[in-house]
Amino acid sequence: MKIKKGDTVEIIKGKDKGRRGRVLKVFPKKNKLIVEGLNLLYRHTRPRREGEKGQRVQFSAPINISNVMLVCPKCHKKTRIGFRILNDGRKVRQCKKCKEIIS
Ligand SMILES: [Zn+2]
Numbered sequence: 001m002k003i004k005k006g007d008t009v010e011i012i013k014g015k016d017k018g019r020r021g022r023v024l025k026v027f028p029k030k031n032k033l034i035v036e037g038l039n040l041l042y043r044h045t046r047p048r049r050e051g052e053k054g055q056r057v058q059f060s061a062p063i064n065i066s067n068v069m070l071v072c073p074k075c076h077k078k079t080r081i082g083f084r085i086l087n088d089g090r091k092v093r094q095c096k097k098c099k100e101i102i103s
Helices: none
Strands: 008-011 020-027 032-035 040-045 055-060 068-071 081-085 091-095
Touching: 008 032
Parallel strands: none
Antiparallel strands: 008 020, 008 068, 020 032, 040 055, 081 091
16 A cells, blocks of 8 residues: 555545645555545435434545545655665655655
8 A cells, every 4th residue: 555544645636636635544445545624525414303403414535546646745746656675674665756765
C-alpha cells in the first residue's frame, strides 16, 4: 500500500478535485480510502418516533485510491511514490519529485 493513514493526499478527479486532506482510513482490499472532510455525502435517517424529525448526517465517503495522489510532506507537491531500500534493509517510501524519504 503506497498511501497510509495520516498521509495528506490531493484529490485528482471528481467534484473535490484539487482539494487536500488527511487520510483517516485505508481499505487495502477495496483500494479505497477515506479523506477527512472530503467526498462528503449525506446519509438520511428516518424519524424513529412520531414527532421526531429525520436527520441529515454528513460523512466522508470512501474514495478510490486511483483518484488521489500523495502530497509530499517535504516539498508539498502532489507526487508519485517510489520505494527505496535503506542500508539497514528497511523499505521506505520516497517522493519522486524531491527524492526525500517519506516516513
Ligand atoms: Zn517531495
